[in-house]
Amino acid sequence: MNHLLDAQTKIMIKKINLFITLILLAFIISAQNKEFEGWTSNTFRFKINNDFKFDIENQLRSNISRFNINQFFTQGSIKYENKQAKVNTGIRIIQEFKSKIENHLRYHIDYAYVTDFAMSTLTLRLRFQTKNQMGVTKNDGDYPENDLRYRAKVKFKLPTTKLKPYLGFEVFQHFETGAINGFNKYRILFGGEYKLSKKGKLGLSIIREKQWVYWNPKTSWVFMPYYVNYIKKKKKKKEPFNQFD
16 A cells, blocks of 8 residues: 555656746746746744744845846745644845835735645645835826736645745736736745755746736746755753752
8 A cells, every 4th residue: 555655646746846837937938039037035933832933034136148147135034834824924125226226115014825636736825915115206297107917836745855846826916006916926836945954945946927017018937046054043942950959
């Protein structure tokens, strides 16, 4: 019986690997003559307890095709999660490098429903985010950029390796005064994570982002390497009992 289960597991892993390889090849072939971006991220994750985590993320975004830096941000967020749900809220301080440096502030809150299957985990997430330029008021023409983001993500579990590949699809619904509103872009996400040790994990995401409602809509391909550092509270060592104290 165990041999039969092992054979079925190996067949399933081969199918998943083939599926992921075909998707990656399709991404690369269709990405010819497109604009590329690189998002490099490092996150410090503090485990408060079994349910709550606090993240501090620094991310640098650059346009690989044009060899320039687009954006840098620092984000702090707190997460609550259990086996079936995740709640996350955070604040992002952004520097955008245009003709001059613009400072922006973004806030988000989201809820995710999690379902486990035999060899995968499905996460359905709804996020609300709002962003505006710091130091610029509505009288100066700055109105909050609001988005609802709907995302489905599948993470695969491979029993013989620490690698966890994933696939995702996300749609953006935009709300802003004086702008084109509605469902304005989508993202297709492919990637994987590898846990190096108890202190951290390394990941790579490949993202295809496509605008919908604009004239000559923009298509971007994003390569996002990232590293997550796990920081846990040190457990206090119990001092040996001394009957003469």
